[in-house]
Amino acid sequence: MLSIKNLQVKLEDEDKQILKGVNLEVEAGKVHAIMGPNGSGKSTLSYVLSGKGGYEVTGGSAHLDDIDLLDLEPEERAAAGLFLAFQYPVEIPGVGNMTFLRTAVNAQRKARGEDEMSAAEFLKVVRAKAKDLKIDAEMLKRPVNVGFSGGEKKRNEILQMAMLEPKMCILDETDSGLDVDAMKLVADGVNALRSEGRGFLVITHYQRLLDHIKPDIVHIMADGRIVKTGGPELALEVENNGYADILAEVA
Amino acid sequence: MADAVVKSDPTEALIASLAMPDATWAKPAREDALARVRTMGLPQRRDEYWKYTRPDTLTQIGAPKAAVLVMDEAPMFDEVDRLRIVFVDGVYDAEASDDLSLEGVTIERLAAASSDLHWATCVYGVLEARGQTPVARPLAAVNTAFATDGVLIHVTGKPNKPINLVYHHKSETSDAILHNCIKMDAGTEVTLLENGPAAARFNKVLEVEIADGAAFHHIRAQGRDHERRAATHIFSRLGAESEFHSFTMTVNGQLTRNDCVIELTGDDAIANVAGACVGDGDFHHDDTVFITHDAVNCRSRQVFKKVLRNGATGVFQGKILVKAGAQKTDGYQISQALLLDGDSQFLAKPELEIYADDVACSHGSTSGAIDEDALFYLRSRGVPEAEATNLLTLSFLAEAVEEISDEALREDMTVRLAAWLMRHRG
Numbered sequence: 001m002l003s004i005k006n007l008q009v010k011l012e013d014e015d016k017q018i019l020k021g022v023n024l025e026v027e028a029g030k031v032h033a034i035m036g037p038n039g040s041g042k043s044t045l046s047y048v049l050s051g052k053g054g055y056e057v058t059g060g061s062a063h064l065d066d067i068d069l070l071d072l073e074p075e076e077r078a079a080a081g082l083f084l085a086f087q088y089p090v091e092i093p094g095v096g097n098m099t100f101l102r103t104a105v106n107a108q109r110k111a112r113g114e115d116e117m118s119a120a121e122f123l124k125v126v127r128a129k130a131k132d133l134k135i136d137a138e139m140l141k142r143p144v145n146v147g148f149s150g151g152e153k154k155r156n157e158i159l160q161m162a163m164l165e166p167k168m169c170i171l172d173e174t175d176s177g178l179d180v181d182a183m184k185l186v187a188d189g190v191n192a193l194r195s196e197g198r199g200f201l202v203i204t205h206y207q208r209l210l211d212h213i214k215p216d217i218v219h220i221m222a223d224g225r226i227v228k229t230g231g232p233e234l235a236l237e238v239e240n241n242g243y244a245d246i247l248a249e250v251a
Numbered sequence: 252m253a254d255a256v257v258k259s260d261p262t263e264a265l266i267a268s269l270a271m272p273d274a275t276w277a278k279p280a281r282e283d284a285l286a287r288v289r290t291m292g293l294p295q296r297r298d299e300y301w302k303y304t305r306p307d308t309l310t311q312i313g314a315p316k317a318a319v320l321v322m323d324e325a326p327m328f329d330e331v332d333r334l335r336i337v338f339v340d341g342v343y344d345a346e347a348s349d350d351l352s353l354e355g356v357t358i359e360r361l362a363a364a365s366s367d368l369h370w371a372t373c374v375y376g377v378l379e380a381r382g383q384t385p386v387a388r389p390l391a392a393v394n395t396a397f398a399t400d401g402v403l404i405h406v407t408g409k410p411n412k413p414i415n416l417v418y419h420h421k422s423e424t425s426d427a428i429l430h431n432c433i434k435m436d437a438g439t440e441v442t443l444l445e446n447g448p449a450a451a452r453f454n455k456v457l458e459v460e461i462a463d464g465a466a467f468h469h470i471r472a473q474g475r476d477h478e479r480r481a482a483t484h485i486f487s488r489l490g491a492e493s494e495f496h497s498f499t500m501t502v503n504g505q506l507t508r509n510d511c512v513i514e515l516t517g518d519d520a521i522a523n524v525a526g527a528c529v530g531d532g533d534f535h536h537d538d539t540v541f542i543t544h545d546a547v548n549c550r551s552r553q554v555f556k557k558v559l560r561n562g563a564t565g566v567f568q569g570k571i572l573v574k575a576g577a578q579k580t581d582g583y584q585i586s587q588a589l590l591l592d593g594d595s596q597f598l599a600k601p602e603l604e605i606y607a608d609d610v611a612c613s614h615g616s617t618s619g620a621i622d623e624d625a626l627f628y629l630r631s632r633g634v635p636e637a638e639a640t641n642l643l644t645l646s647f648l649a650e651a652v653e654e655i656s657d658e659a660l661r662e663d664m665t666v667r668l669a670a671w672l673m674r675h676r677g
Contacts, residue, residue: 050631053623078633090628094646100629103642108633143646160632 001199002026002049002168007060009041009048018044020224021060024201026168031200033210035235036221037243042203043087045221046172050084051077064168078104079111081167085157085174092144097156100144101126105163129162133189151182158189169193170201175209187212207239222247261310262292268312269397269428272362276369280376284395287380291389300386303566303598304508304537309390309482314426314452317478317505325667327446327472330659333415334358336402340420340450341427343400347417355408356441361401361430371403374432378458378486382512386541391484391510394456398430401456404443406435406465413468418447420476425450431457435465437490442657443467448474448481448504455483463490463517469497470660472667473504477533480506491517491546498655500664501528501536502671508537515542515549515577525554525654529668530563531675537566538586544577544610553584556651558644559595560675570602573610580605582612589647590620591640641672 002024009019018041026032036042048055049062051074062069067080092100106116117125130140133155145153154174161169171190175183190213194200202213210218210232218234219226222243227250228234238246266288271281294306308315336358337347343360351358364371376395382388404414416431427450435441439462449455461467473481481504487495501507513522528536542551557565567586588597597618605612621643629639648668655661 052627052631073636074627074630075633075635075639078631084631086628086631090622090624092625092628092643092646094649095642100632100642103634103638104629104632107635107638111633111635164632 001028001065002201003063005061007045007048007062008058009044009055010058012054012056017058018055018224019048022224022226024219024226026199026201028199029196030216031194031202031213032217032219033202033204033215033235034219034221034226035204035238040221041224042221043172046084046170046203049077049170050074050082075107076111078164078166079108083161083164083166083169085154085161085169085171087173087176089145089153089157091146093146095144097142097144098126098140101160101163104160108164126163130159132192133159133162134185135159150177151179151185154178154182154186155189158186162189162193167197168199168201170203172203173205174202175204175206183209184212207235210235220246262288265293265310265312265393269393271397272399275365276367276372277361277375280372281396283380284376284392287383287392288389288396291383291387291392294389298387300539300568303568304506304535308480308506309452309454309508314424314450315480316423317420317451317476317480319420319423320476328415328444328663330663331413331415331444333413333444335415335417337417337419338400338427338429338449340422340425341399341429341453353410353412353414355406355410355439356414357405357407358414359403361398361403364403369403370405370434371432374434374458374460375403375430378460378488379456379484381488381514382484382486382541388484388510388512390454390482391456391486394428394430394454394484398428398456401430401432404431404433404441406433406439406441409440413442413444415444415446418445418449418474420448420450420474420479423451425452427453429453429455431455433457433459433467435459435461435467437462438464440466441468443469445469445471446474447472448476448479450479452480453482455481457483457485459485459487459495461487461489461493461495464492465490466494467496468656470655471497471499472664473499473501473507475503477503478505480504482508484510484512486512487522488514488516489520489522492519493517494520495522496654496656497524498651498664499526500667501526502667503530503534504536505533506535508539511538511540513542513551515544515546515551518547518549520546520549522549522551523654524552525651527556527648527651527664527668528565529558529648529671529675530560530565532561532563534559534563535566536564538569540569542571542582544571544573544580544582546577548579549577550581551583552654553586554651554654555586556648557588557597558591558648559588559597560591562594564595565597567597567599567601567616569600569614570604571612571614573605573607573612575606577607578609580607580610580612582610584614585650586616587647588618589644590618591644637676641669644672645669
């Protein structure tokens with residue numbers, strides 16, 4: 001589903017190479033996790049895949065099925081089925097959460113040549129999905145993420161994911177800033193979306209999130225590369241011993 | 252003296268080019284205003300309050316040509332049950348206007364009001380004259396002296412519908428001077444809607460005397476013409492526990508100078524002035540606001556938002572003056588510009604002058620581009636760049652539009668601003 005080959009990326013304004021040849025295949029129906037120390041390039045990978053500015057791809061490729069992601073605008077990548085749950089969801093004063101969600105859903109439908117969702121249908125669907133994530137009517141009315149707690153912001157990300165029904169979901173440190181209960185709620189939301197046709201790439205520092213969202217494959221990223229790949233036990237190894245042993249082993 | 256002669260020349264030339272309407276109850280006020288014009292002289296670039304806006308096309312004899320909009324804009328306030336008073340190029344259009352009788356108000360036209368004991372003598376030119384200190388506003392005095400028409404509204408109750416002044420610009424060189432006066436008795440309430448450009452060039456004054464406990468609501472849209480030039484003044488004096496709410500939407504217009512001068516003279520009064528303007532290219536918009544707090548426990552808010560692109564210019568000069576004794580004043584002022592490209596500019600001069608010691612006043616002024624993080628966030632959810640930019644631009648304007656308390660009118664303004672953004676995509 002998501003196929004990344006030898007991806008190399010530097011900062012646009014600085015002569016600084018961040019990704020030094022990332023290879024990664026995420027199959028439909030699977031959950032892959034990427035762990036790694038600070039500065040290893042995990043967030044950069046998520047930004048580059050979703051099309052954020054400020055980066056320059058110097059080599060390699062990234063495809064979603066047979067679509068060349070790197071050729072597309074961020075909105076085209078989204079319409080193609082890519083979704084990034086932000087580590088720091090952006091506050092947008094003046095834009096109501098509901099307006100934002102409906103605009104996004106309908107923009108993607110339009111881009112795919114599908115009919116727009118009627119206001120009534122949209123309302124019905126969003127209310128049901130919001131309820132599962134314990135997002136109340138008040139939160140839906142407020143401006144996007146404005147005045148939301150850390151947990152509310154992350155739940156709002158999952159709500160967007162549930163509404164947009166992407167093929168490939170990238171979660172960038174979705175566990176950061178969450179207490180245990182909030183993490184459970186978010187994880188339940190993600191698990192509810194797991195399906196045959198959908199792939200997940202979960203970026204995290206900690207094993208904790210992976211207790212709730214059980215990965216099929218775990219990758220360790222360091223210094224702009226995937227340095228080790230294994231099963232769920234790899235995450236436990238990190239939790240118990242830190243990154244030092246693994247990094248020493250592959251060095 | 253040599254200096255004074257040089258200064259008076261263009262002033263005298265302009266005076267000579269204008270005709271003072273025939274003797275009426277307003278004659279003394281007009282003569283006084285003319286004397287003020289002679290003393291002050293016309294505004295010049297070197298005047299402190301004209302530093303950012305060139306006054307020459309507003310003061311020259313005759314209006315510079317302004318093309319008439321080929322396509323009429325969508326009718327405004329059509330959904331609202333209202334009393335319409337129509338002026339075409341500054342001339343009253345009886346046929347297009349509604350009957351002027353409405354319960355709770357007496358409406359007369361300035362040009363037709365002839366009684367020697369007219370109630371408007373205590374408003375016409377009076378609030379304008381008060382508003383000449385400490386800052387001279389010569390164009391307003393020119394207006395009082397030479398206004399050819401306008402409406403005089405005496406509010407004695409709570410009319411069940413708004414009064415709508417509708418302006419049409421049909422001639423490329425029309426030059427209109429209109430003067431509207433409103434006197435509100437204690438405890439009354441009225442809504443004034445204004446829309447359209449009054450002429451190729453227009454000079455409009457609105458004086459509003461608000462007695463204790465009365466509430467004035469004002470929504471103004473200045474039309475969509477590109478080349479028109481406008482100088483407008485609002486002068487208002489508020490009694491105790493009274494309210495003044497004014498919102499102005501400006502889209503296009505080569506030159507707009509909107510002055511608003513408010514005096515809070517009774518305790519517990521509220522004054523809100525807001526404006527949203529959007530300009531593309533040959534667009535210069537100047538909001539100059541002066542709010543004087545001269546009573547206890549009054550609140551004032553100024554909320555001005557400007558969206559500028561392709562070399563458009565926005566100006567904001569806003570002042571809050573809190574006089575000694577005006578304790579418990581709550582004054583708020585925000586002026587912000589969203590610059591959609593590097594060619595546009597925003598010039599702001601926020602001022603606070605406070606002589607009381609128990610007040611809360613704040614002011615802020617910013618100018619900036621679209622928030623890149625917010626733009627990427629929207630795009631990452633599938634919203635195309637142009638649509639995302641418009642959404643963020645509208646949300647920027649929303650803070651000013653939200654000052655309108657009526658939901659339907661607020662929605663109407665939002666829809667029109669959205670339509671403008673659709674037409675002016677980068």
